[in-house]
Each structure stands twice: as structure tokens, then as C-alpha cells.
Amino acid sequence: MEFSYIVSGFAVGVLVGLTGVGGGSLMTPLLTLLFGVSPSVAVGTDLAFASITKGAGTLAHRFKGNVHWDIVKKLCLGALPAALVATLALKYFGGLDKEINQIIRYTIACSVLLTVVALMFRGRMLHWIKHHPEKQLQGRKLTIATIASGAVLGALVTVSSIGAGAIGATLLVMMYPRLSPAEIAGTDIAYAVPLTAIAAVGHWWLGSINWGLLLMLLIGSVPGITLGSLCARAIPEKVLRALLATTLTGVAVKLLST
Template sequence: MELALYLAMGAGAGVLAGLLGVGGGIVIVPLLLLVFPTLPWGGAQGASAAHLAHLALGTSLASIVFTSISSVRAHHLRGAVDWALVRRMAPGLLLGTLAGTVVASRLSTPALKAVFVAFSLYVGVQMLLNARPKASRELPGPAGLHAAGGAIGVFSSLVGIGGGSVAVPFMSWCSVPIHRAIATSAALGFPIALAGSAGYILNGLHAAQQGQVLPPFSLGYVYLPALLGLAGASVLTAPLGAKLAHALPVARLKQVFALLLLGLGLRMLWSLLA
């Protein structure tokens, strides 16, 4: 049953990564935070209960490594990825994401949950109202793109996403067409996920060396059984999402997804208050 849940999450995350450019992590993280407390090591008396959010974030980013490869390949075959922009933003993304994992490793699970709740509610409202920033400027120069990449990387690592929920609005604001922004965001998700998963692995290994107890079958803050199911399914479904992005009314689908996201955010908020 546990593996079936991870496979279902991965399938949905793969479609979302290709379809909406959101990386899937925005759904994976809250779902993992629902599943992990039901496992022996994650319950109220579990030895690893204090690290639930860190494990959810690290596992989400590790799964996006595989999802982004599959998704970006599908977008690349359609000629929709702006590789020049990816190359200019990648250094900032890598450094910012690594820095974000260091910050996250020093925050408690409730604090990380609160950050994610605020983010998911904000993105949900933004998607529901279709409140994209107006294309009012051009892309900045190298220094500006490095800074933007760094900010996107820090934030993405704190909420366990591939950066699409931040990168797509940024590119739309800079007059990048929406389908090109979604495709390029999928490519930007790879350096974010690579640096983020590496950072959570290293910080988790350091925590284990300091005497912190992590669950069996984990590599740092990456829970390998969940990664196996998430990655295995998402790699298969990400190309489908990329194909649908060029054929379906993405704006209407985003509104449906926004309702789901708001529901998950409110559910997490209730658990925090309780």
C-alpha cells in the first residue's frame, strides 16, 4: 500500500511537471507529510518524527531530478526550451538552492510546514485568480539573472519544489511567452533538484553523524522507498503532461489545480494549529 501511494503521487507529479511547469513538488511535499506520520518511524512516538519535513523536502527534490529530465526532453523535442536562459540562470540556481538546504536543515518541522503552508496558499490563490504578473519588462542582464536564480533556488529548496511556481511568473513578467516559460522552467528544475537533493543528503548525513535518528532506508534526508515510487512513475507520465500542455487550456486546468492546492494547504494549516 505504501509503494502504491508513492507510485500514484509520482504519476500525478509527472503530469503536473509537464503540464503546468510546477515541478510536482508542490503536491508531493504535502502528500508525503500526510503519509510519513503513518509509518512506524514517523508517528508521534517515532524516533525520526522530528525530521518529517526535512525528509519530505529532500525526497521531493530528489524525485524532481528524474521528473525534470523526462519533462524537459519532451519540451526540448518541441523546441520550446530557451537553453540560453537556462545557462545564464543555472549558476545562481545551484548556489541559492544549496544555501537554502543549509537554512532548512536548521529549521524545525513545524517551521518548515508553516513556510510551505504560506507558499501553497499564496500560489493557490494566484492560480485561482490567474493573477500572473503583466509582461512589463525584458529579461535582466547576467547579474540580474544570477540574482533571480539565487532567490528562486533558496525559496525552492525551502518548499521542496522545482521552482516552476516562481520561475514561470518571473519569466512571464519579463515578457517570455507562457508556453516557452513553462518549458524553460522544466529545464531550470533540473539544477534546482540536483543541488537541492545533494544538499539535503549532505545535511542529513551530517545530522546522523551528530546523533540524530533517521528512518531506515534513507540517504540523508532522502527516503529511498518513496523516491523509488515517485521517480519510477513520474518519469513515465511527465512526457504526457508536456504533450497536454500544448493541447489543453492550461489556464482552466490551473484553476482546478489551485483548488486542490488550497485544500492541501488548509489541511496542513489545520494540522499545525491542532
Template sequence: MLYATITRVFGLFFHGRRGRIRYDIALRLLVGSIPAVFMGGLILRGLNREALNAYLTLLLGLILVTSAFLSILKGELHVPVRPRWAYVYLLGFIVGLTVQFTSVGAGVVVSFTLMNVARLDPKDVVGVTILYGLALSAMGFLNYAGIGGVDYGLAGALILGTVPGVYLGTHISRISDGENLKRAMNVMILLIGLFTLLGG
């Protein structure tokens, strides 16, 4: 989460310069997540996180693989739910709580949902995910720092590769066609889901 926080600071800078951040969506996700993060912090102190992480990671991996595969196959998912702002707050709460206990990142779940269910422009999805993920990972990092669960050396090693990677990703997002970007993101989500299942 420390690594993710630093990465997203750079991502927010690069995407913000291009005006591709939907602050209205990101802030609603964050409002839904704040109580969930504090709740997760309390639960972390009295729970066997390893066991919960294993089950939740496998469940999320299965959901991601199935959903991404169907989206790639059909082009888009048609979910019989009328879009409402209340669902954005609910998504924020669910993701905010889940990310405290599993190795599957918040960005993967939020990106997939906004892109395939809410059918938001993939270029806007990236900006929303970065801003929302920045706040969420920062709060999550503070939870783990409070219980002494941070390997700063490992985080520092990962951060060294952050700036060129984020810059390259931002450039690719800018020049890509919306549908091709959506397809590429779904393939990446499918691969993340597969690796998650294999790792579990």
C-alpha cells in the same frame, strides 16, 4: 528532490526533442541559484527546518493562491517592473534558497513568474522550468543525501509512474493552444496553492 531529478531527466528528453527549451533563461536562473543552494546546505545543518518549512510553505501558498486567482480573473498580471536579465538572476537566487526549506517546488514559483510577470510563452515556460528544476533538484538532493535525509524506497515508488506521466504532459503541452495552456497552468498553480495552505 531525487524523484524530481529523475522526472525532469525524462521531461528534458521529451521537450528537447521538440526544441521548446530556452537555455538562455534556464542558465541564468541556475547561475543565480548556485550560491543560494550552497548557502541553504549550510543553513540546513544548524536550523530547525520543520518550523521554517511550515511558515515559508504557508506564505508561498498564500502568494500562489492570490496571484493565480488574480491572473485567472484578469487574464494576465501587469507588474510595474521593466524586464531585465538581472531580475532572472535574482529570481534564481530566491527560488534556489527557498526550495531548500519548503515543500513548495521551485517549478511552481518559476513557472508562475515567467508566465505571468515576464509573459513568456507557456510552452517555453515548461521547458525552462524542467531544465532549471533538473539542476536545482539534483543539487538539493545531494544536500539531503549528505545529511542522510533521503527515503530511497519512497522515491523509487514515485519514480515508477514518472515516464508515462511526463510523456502525457509533454504531448498535451505540444497540442495545446498557448492561452488555454496558460489558463490551465494557472488553475493548477491555484490548486497547488490551496492544497499547500490546507496542508499547512
């Protein structure tokens, strides 16, 4: 079983490093469906996993010059307070209750479906925005939209551990269409580090982190995301996103049917 955790961590790490997406969207459903981990523990463990794994990915993307720190700061201004509020809400309503676990499961499924939509239509959205420059946000409006997007993602990630990847990347594409795919991936991974760290601390407070499982996942994921981040320009993005979208659709259907 330990070897399966390591292999799963490595595979997810490579995918996150290459595209900036797929971490929570794959790891949380993988833990609940394949390994039988309860939804709340899967979310908490995945958040701790993501904060460390994406920290390694940020270093690699920074080495390649792919991180826009001004955008990271704006996203964090919205995401970090939202993560704290969501954690307090989970504590108040009972983060480990059976009913809350079921809500978390459905939240994961809905987040996965949103991720699939983001993956499928990201190219079309980018094409539309580039051909309608008058619709692009500028100045203060762009700053407000970035902070608001961070707040929405902060709440979503804290509850389900999903959203910082594909949904976050798609929002970045819409707001900053001139960024390259590698810059989108690097910036998306960088802002997710403090967000997932704060959310993970909240879940540690709630008692929903499996530390032994986390260690096994990290043994595989840290070298995986480092490798993927350094090779982000080498593999066709369309191939990866099509495969990821297909996989996530199956995951969402399975979560909703159980």
C-alpha cells in the same frame, strides 16, 4: 501502499509536464498529509524525485523546442549558489530537529500560498505587462533580475522543495512575456533540474531522503511527466490552473492548521 505511491507519482508527473507547475507544491504536502512522512524527509525525497522527473520532462520539451537555454543559464547562476548556502544553513541549524521540521512545514504552507497567488494572477500580470512595454526590463537589468530571481527560488526550493514551478513560471512570464506557455513550461522545468539535483544532494547529506519511497514515486512519475510534456498544447491551461489552485489552497490551509 506502494501502488498509491506509484499512482501519486504518475498524477503529479502528468500535471508538471502539462503546466510546468505542481511538483513540489503537490508532492511535498501529499507526502506529509496523506502518507504521514515527516516534513524534512518529504522535502528531501521530493527534491530527488523532482530532479529525475524533471530531467525526463526537459528531454520531452527539448524535443518540442520549448527550452530557452540562455534563460536557463541565467537562472542557474543565481539558483545553484543559493541552494548550496541554504543547505549549509539547514545543516548548521539542524535540518532534522523537531523545531526545524515545524519551520519547514510552515515554509511549505507559505510557499503553496505563493504558488496559488502566482497561478491566480498570472494572466492579469501578463496582460498588464504586454500593455505597458515601457515597464519591461531589457538588457543588463533583465539579466540581473533573472539571476536574482534564480537566487530567491534556489533558497526557497532547498528549504521547502516548492517554488521552481508556479512561482518560477510566473517570474518568467513577468520578465519574458513574449514566451509561449509551452516555452515557459519547458524553460521552467529545465532550470529546475540542476537546482533540485543540488538541493537533493544536500538533503542526502542531511540524511533526509527515503530511497524506497523515491523509487515508487519515480516508477509512476517518469512516464507521467513524459506524457504530460508531449501533450502540453492539447489541454486548456485555464482548466488545469483552476483545478491546481483550488487543490493547493486546501493543502495550505491543512498544513497551517496542523
